Amino acid sequence: MALLEVKNLHTYFHTMDGLTKSVEGVSFSVDKGVTLGLVGESGCGKSVTSLSIMQLLACPPGEIHQGEILFQGDDLLKKTPDQMRRIRGNDISMIFQEPMTSLNPVFTVGNQIMEVLMIHKGMTEHEAKEKTISLFQDVGIPDPARRVDNYPHQMSGGMRQRVMIAMGLACDPKLLIADEPTTALDVTIQAQVLQLMRDIKKKTNTSIILITHNLAVVAEMADFIAVMYYGRLVEYAEVRDLYGNPKHPYTHGLLNSIPRVDKPKTAEALPAIPGVVPNPYNAPSGCKFHPRCKYAQRKCVDEEPPYVLLPGSDSHYCRCWFPVQD
Amino acid sequence: MSKKNIQSENASRNIPIITEEDVNEALPTYKPDALVACHKLRKYFPIHGGLLGRKIADVKAVDEITFQIRQGETHALVGESGSGKTTAAKTLIRLYDATSGDIFLRNFKTQAMDNITHARGANLRALRSEMQIVFQDPSGSLNPRIPVGDIIEEPLVVHGVKSRKERLERVVNIMEIVGLRAEYLKRYSHEFSGGQRQRIGIARALVLNPKFIVCDEAVSALDVSIQSQIINLLQDLQGKFNLTYLFIAHDLAVVRHMSDTIGVMYLGRLVESAPNDVLFNKPSHPYTQALLNAVPVPDPTIDRNKAIIMGDIPSPINPPSGCRFRTRCPKVMDICKEVSPPTKEIEPDHFIACHLF
Ligand SMILES: Nc1ncnc2c1ncn2[C@@H]1O[C@H](COP(=O)(O)OP(=O)(O)OP(=O)(O)O)[C@@H](O)[C@H]1O
Ligand SMILES: Nc1ncnc2c1ncn2[C@@H]1O[C@H](COP(=O)(O)OP(=O)(O)OP(=O)(O)O)[C@@H](O)[C@H]1O
Ligand code: SF4
Ligand code: SF4
Ligand SMILES: [Mg+2]
Ligand SMILES: [Mg+2]
Numbered sequence: 001m002a003l004l005e006v007k008n009l010h011t012y013f014h015t016m017d018g019l020t021k022s023v024e025g026v027s028f029s030v031d032k033g034v035t036l037g038l039v040g041e042s043g044c045g046k047s048v049t050s051l052s053i054m055q056l057l058a059c060p061p062g063e064i065h066q067g068e069i070l071f072q073g074d075d076l077l078k079k080t081p082d083q084m085r086r087i088r089g090n091d092i093s094m095i096f097q098e099p100m101t102s103l104n105p106v107f108t109v110g111n112q113i114m115e116v117l118m119i120h121k122g123m124t125e126h127e128a129k130e131k132t133i134s135l136f137q138d139v140g141i142p143d144p145a146r147r148v149d150n151y152p153h154q155m156s157g158g159m160r161q162r163v164m165i166a167m168g169l170a171c172d173p174k175l176l177i178a179d180e181p182t183t184a185l186d187v188t189i190q191a192q193v194l195q196l197m198r199d200i201k202k203k204t205n206t207s208i209i210l211i212t213h214n215l216a217v218v219a220e221m222a223d224f225i226a227v228m229y230y231g232r233l234v235e236y237a238e239v240r241d242l243y244g245n246p247k248h249p250y251t252h253g254l255l256n257s258i259p260r261v262d263k264p265k266t267a268e269a270l271p272a273i274p275g276v277v278p279n280p281y282n283a284p285s286g287c288k289f290h291p292r293c294k295y296a297q298r299k300c301v302d303e304e305p306p307y308v309l310l311p312g313s314d315s316h317y318c319r320c321w322f323p324v325q326d
Numbered sequence: 327m328s329k330k331n332i333q334s335e336n337a338s339r340n341i342p343i344i345t346e347e348d349v350n351e352a353l354p355t356y357k358p359d360a361l362v363a364c365h366k367l368r369k370y371f372p373i374h375g376g377l378l379g380r381k382i383a384d385v386k387a388v389d390e391i392t393f394q395i396r397q398g399e400t401h402a403l404v405g406e407s408g409s410g411k412t413t414a415a416k417t418l419i420r421l422y423d424a425t426s427g428d429i430f431l432r433n434f435k436t437q438a439m440d441n442i443t444h445a446r447g448a449n450l451r452a453l454r455s456e457m458q459i460v461f462q463d464p465s466g467s468l469n470p471r472i473p474v475g476d477i478i479e480e481p482l483v484v485h486g487v488k489s490r491k492e493r494l495e496r497v498v499n500i501m502e503i504v505g506l507r508a509e510y511l512k513r514y515s516h517e518f519s520g521g522q523r524q525r526i527g528i529a530r531a532l533v534l535n536p537k538f539i540v541c542d543e544a545v546s547a548l549d550v551s552i553q554s555q556i557i558n559l560l561q562d563l564q565g566k567f568n569l570t571y572l573f574i575a576h577d578l579a580v581v582r583h584m585s586d587t588i589g590v591m592y593l594g595r596l597v598e599s600a601p602n603d604v605l606f607n608k609p610s611h612p613y614t615q616a617l618l619n620a621v622p623v624p625d626p627t628i629d630r631n632k633a634i635i636m637g638d639i640p641s642p643i644n645p646p647s648g649c650r651f652r653t654r655c656p657k658v659m660d661i662c663k664e665v666s667p668p669t670k671e672i673e674p675d676h677f678i679a680c681h682l683f
Binding site for chain 2: 156216260263
């Protein structure tokens with residue numbers, strides 16, 4: 001049984017500008033010990049998907065319109081707020097992009113982790129402090145016994161992100177959702193944090209959903225990749241399959257158009273995907289990628305393609321009438 | 327170095343210039359096709375403190391950097407956050423006054439390199455039209471209450487293009503060139519997507535026909551698919567107008583694609599500079615190697631067990647003695663603590679500041 005199974009999730013927002021279907025029919029599953037990379041451009045619905053799983057959406061304006069979120073077989077959407085709070089503390093935890101907004105500036109970083117441990121693990125203050133210091137050690141914060149008494153602003157961005165990871169790991173979660181955990185960091189610090197997450201996964205066998213717009217970061221981290229576009233999953237595959245054999249024209253186009261640090265400079269222009277992501281309040285007909293797709297045909301304009309397993313594969317999914325031929 | 331006050335033939339830029347020999351004296355490896363250059367450029371920011379607000383220390387944001395950019399080429403500055411890239415660029419284009427050192431810009435009338443370090447008044451205004459900057463956050467630099475056409479037109483007004491008709495023509499023309507439809511003239515910046523806003527920023531920078539443009543993280547905040555479009559636009563414009571770029575970006579993949587030469591900064595110092603292929607194929611400075619090792623590659627088949635550099639960049643207020651990188655350098659030696667490594671040219675156009683060389 002999968003640890004997490006998201007089935008046909010639809011999350012909508014009712015706003016002054018109208019209804020926006022931010023997540024539309026998303027299905028995927030994450031097994032124990034697996035890292036899933038969820039990638040896509042700004043606004044495609046990555047964060048809304050993870051907030052739906054955590055049930056941290058503000059409703060209204062948000063609404064989980066349809067779907068099931070099975071965690072160890074139980075539908076999280078049927079849980080009471082109290083039950084959900086316990087699951088969030090113990091079983092699933094989340095790391096956000098900007099640690100400054102999720103750390104409270106008026107408490108020391110140590111206190112914030114200790115509080116989690118005291119509430120969710122019933123530890124005494126002394127036990128919680130010991131555990132926090134050992135967590136800081138685990139995430140590579142130098143001089144942990146002194147650092148626990150720091151306030152967030154006294155730490156560098158990389159150190160704050162380590163604190164967030166320590167907090168995410170405090171209760172030994174089964175699933176860690178990391179939403180752009182390294183986007184605000186320098187590449188050197190990003191490499192440190194990614195290495196840390198790999199080490200943790202090896203040691204604890206925690207499942208991870210890593211959300212990012214960076215196709216290079218997920219290539220290094222994930223076992224499976226899910227690509228989102230305009231609220232939908234458009235492709236899902238094992239990592240080597242996705243990079244080696246992308247089938248959706250969007251994935252294919254993106255991988256071809258990004259500059260690469262491991263390839264020499266050429267005089268040619270990048271084969272960029274033309275156009276922009278459609279307006280969230282005004283969806284194009286048929287395939288949502290058709291206005292930008294070089295393979296688009298009449299059928300693509302008329303009918304939205306289903307998200308299906310590709311013939312001959314047991315793990316490569318694609319949402320396209322005319323998958324790219326190799 | 328003697329600075330002779332020779333009147334430039336260019337009426338719009340009557341700044342004191344120096345002769346070629348003087349430049350050669352200042353820049354031993356001065357290139358005849360350079361467009362901009364700086365020599366031992368420093369920019370310190372004073373920190374005030376205490377009851378009297380006296381100066382208590384300096385942030386040594388840029389500390390004795392020397393480089394030059396050939397006309398029509400792109401020079402990139404890379405390095406971790408806080409290494410001084412933006413400060414170097416803003417000092418170079420005279421948005422900040424240099425603490426010391428010299429800045430040179432080619433004068434196309436005389437073909438000489440003018441020393442523009444201390445240009446003032448009308449000269450400085452003339453320089454503003456020759457050197458422009460495009461920032462990272464397109465929305466932060468665009469006034470939301472002013473229509474896009476007026477935003478792009480503003481530099482023309484400031485620089486005294488009197489005819490309303492001429493201004494409008496130039497605005498429409500530049501909008502077309504950067505891929506914005508002329509019917510957008512009256513719209514406000516918040517009605518545009520991130521990529522379009524960056525096009526507006528580029529249009530405004532280009533409207534005065536500058537020769538030199540600083541792109542400070544100009545494509546960094548853009549979506550993956552839009553980033554490629556804007557990179558192509560910048561390269562296209564470079565070819566069309568023979569522009570020279572100083573390109574600042576934290577994404578080394580973008581830097582490899584865009585630049586002809588690269589300077590690597592660490593805590594206000596230039597630790598290595600080299601042509602593109604040399605820097606990426608044969609990085610020599612331990613910091614450059616660490617930086618390149620840290621860059622993720624969109625290929626899951628490559629080896630993930632790379633040497634990762636530990637620690638954070640130290641404070642520029644009180645940088646480490648000797649080599650500033652020594653607190654994180656895997657190859658640190660005794661001498662590194664005592665002596666600041668001098669810059670050496672280890673092969674043509676390849677400069678490095680490290681005691682290993
Ligand atoms: N509270 C909200 N009210 C209205 N619309 C919202 C709200 N939160 C998200 N949305 C919309 O849902 C869509 C998906 O947003 P989401 O934050 O999931 O994108 P994302 O993929 O995480 O993007 P990014 O890479 O920028 O973080 C967007 O169109 C966004 O405007
Ligand atoms: N106006 C200023 N006053 C005081 N200190 C400044 C000022 N501008 C920059 N600094 C300091 O100078 C140093 C270099 O900053 P700079 O912005 O040039 O770095 P950068 O390489 O552009 O970094 P980033 O990648 O974050 O943009 C930093 O320590 C910064 O805090
Ligand atoms: S369904 Fe058609 S338009 Fe959509 S991605 Fe496939 S080929 Fe392109
Ligand atoms: S000078 Fe010494 S500390 Fe600095 S980079 Fe070279 S070897 Fe490392
Ligand atoms: Mg998000
Ligand atoms: Mg900067």
